[in-house]
Amino acid sequence: MPDLFNFDQDLIAGFVDEFSRAVGTKGDLAFACIYRSADFPDDRQVFRVVIGDINYSLKSDRTGDQTGRLRDEYAVLRRLHDHFLQFETTRIIRPEYLSPSGLFFVTEYLDRPTATELIYATPDNNQAAQVYRRAGAWLHNLHAFKEQTSGEFWPQWMFEAIATLVHGTPKAAATSYAPMINMLKRQGENLTQRHDTCGFAHGDFHGRNLLLGKGATYGIDFTEATEKHLIYDIVDFLKMDVFRPATPDDLDRSGILRVNKEMFLRQYHHPIDIDILDFCIRTRLLIDWLSITEEKYASSSFQRRKFDLLHGRLNQAMRIW
Structure with a gap:
């Protein structure tokens, strides 16, 4: 199982700071890794981010600027989120921010069982x-x-x-x-x-x-x-x-x-x-x-x-x- 404590702290801190400045969110910042890909543990990771009293999910891919992988997924998320608005009991996680770099995006965080x-x-x-x-x-x-x-x-x-x-x-x-x-x-x-x-x-x-x-x-x-x-x-x-x-x-x-x-x-x-x-x-x-x-x-x-x-x-x- 990938080590959730072994990641580039400075890189992710920079991502969190970029998001916070871009959307104008204020408050103390904190983050923790909650997922690392078994196949690409150093590149593909997900973090729980706390800014003030609001929780977010940050998905990163260190090769995203080359592959466009996260840009594509974020575009799908936005279209699907609008599609699911017509339903009462089924939803898509809400997209919040896509980095211009293509290295990460942010969505709402839900503390719910899978x-x-x-x-x-x-x-x-x-x-x-x-x-x-x-x-x-x-x-x-x-x-x-x-x-x-x-x-x-x-x-x-x-x-x-x-x-x-x-x-x-x-x-x-x-x-x-x-x-x-x-x-x-x-x-x-x-x-x-x-x-x-x-x-x-x-x-x-x-x-x-x-x-x-x-x-x-x-x-x-x-x-x-x-x-x-x-x-x-x-x-x-x-x-x-x-x-x-x-x-x-x-x-x-x-x-x-x-x-x-x-x-x-x-x-x-x-x-x-x-x-x-x-x-x-x-x-x-x-x-x-x-x-x-x-x-x-x-x-x-x-x-x-x-x-x-x-x-x-x-x-x-x-x-x-």
Whole structure:
């Protein structure tokens, strides 16, 4: 896990000072790192900033002046924020300031639990199901942002990812995963070139990018927003369901708890192909399982638990199908 205390204090202090002067905010300044990218820990970071008695979130990217990454995301945030004003219970984090340098931007800060925190921690199945319902409502409104189209489904990229993982050092035994791969390939062949809905997608719609406040649900982090098949956002969110307790009778053919999937789709009404959705969920669960290497398994109790949970869900999903 990246060290949240190891960052360029002077650089971030300069960013905070620039923002404070630009918007005329007065008061004592303080900031603390709350996120560092696992892949780019020295470049991509998020800070909680306090100026006087007001809290903000500052997102920085030391390569942003070259890539335009944060400028693009900030532009998306502004358009989405206006789009979500028409809804009562779903929101986008409010954008506040984009640095002319492109190295950072500032949004409002919300001290609210993430969907992941609630789904992982709550012993109440009804409360967990409500998180899925609220997530479905939020994603439905996001996917209404732009006109939708229909596009052919091509699953080959997932099998290429699987092949790469298999040639690494997965903890899973070949005798366990090889039959799963073969079954999914047969299913994928039957779905290839079938049409499904495409449109504006979040691109990284996992539970840590959804904040649940009292009466409103907020989306954050649109760095990966793009046009693609909309089912991939649904898959990204539903697959963390593996951390919920389940009996075989509780699961549907995708390996997801039937009640949570139904609650999500109760509020999500855009047309999707359920066969493609279920196939993608199973395939992504397999990718996640194969991504746990022998080294990860040996060094982390969380990875060992995740390995066992994914294995159980995959076994059940393959039996039902």
